[in-house]
Amino acid sequence: MKIAKILPLTLPIMFGASANAVPANPRVLVAYYSLTGKTERVANAIADASGGQLYQIKVAKAYPDDTKARRDILEQEIEENYLPPLQATNINPENYDIIFLGSPVWANHISQPVKSFLAKYNLAGKRVIPFVTHSGGGRGQSFDDVAALCAGCVVDMDGWSNWGSGTGRKLNKWVQEQIKNME
Numbered sequence: 001m002k003i004a005k006i007l008p009l010t011l012p013i014m015f016g017a018s019a020n021a022v023p024a025n026p027r028v029l030v031a032y033y034s035l036t037g038k039t040e041r042v043a044n045a046i047a048d049a050s051g052g053q054l055y056q057i058k059v060a061k062a063y064p065d066d067t068k069a070r071r072d073i074l075e076q077e078i079e080e081n082y083l084p085p086l087q088a089t090n091i092n093p094e095n096y097d098i099i100f101l102g103s104p105v106w107a108n109h110i111s112q113p114v115k116s117f118l119a120k121y122n123l124a125g126k127r128v129i130p131f132v133t134h135s136g137g138g139r140g141q142s143f144d145d146v147a148a149l150c151a152g153c154v155v156d157m158d159g160w161s162n163w164g165s166g167t168g169r170k171l172n173k174w175v176q177e178q179i180k181n182m183e
Ligand SMILES: Cc1cc2nc3c(=O)[nH]c(=O)nc-3n(C[C@H](O)[C@H](O)[C@H](O)COP(=O)(O)O)c2cc1C
Pocket: 033, 034, 035, 036, 037, 038, 039, 040, 074, 075, 103, 104, 105, 106, 107, 108, 109, 133, 134, 135, 136, 137, 138, 140, 163, 164, 165
């Protein structure tokens, strides 16, 4: 009787802990959205350093090349918090254990396509490590956005943020540390 009473309380705690553990050889995905190539450059460096699978998040309807027309559309999407539909892909992010998730900073937040990505997939139980590029305003609310929009994820708030597309040794070291911390 005593055991029966205790079990319902202890089992979820035990299994809850193991369900969140990262396996010995974690499957790593480097998912990113990049409009002008800066975040892409950082994503490539993270994929090189981690050995992870690269995955470029693409919107179904490409934004126009014309800078003025594009800015108008982006401003409207941001203001309305519109989540643009994404292009179909063969890669299923739900099959990975660790997801480096990259975005440019838009109006102090993560970009709308990355919000679409987080709305589309169920990443509960995954380790999600944000990385962002910006043009001097810093990461803003971007890491908090990932934490708020990724239900049940373990979001690493020690993400990577840099002005433009700079990479280099520091980035390599950071990638290794993030993966090590999760093993
Ligand atoms: C719509 C829009 C909003 C932006 N808002 C910010 C911002 O709030 N702070 C900032 O530092 N940079 C901002 N930027 C600049 C980008 O974050 C920066 O250029 C980034 O490195 C671009 O990455 P990408 O080349 O991968 O698209 C904005 C750019 C766009 C297009």
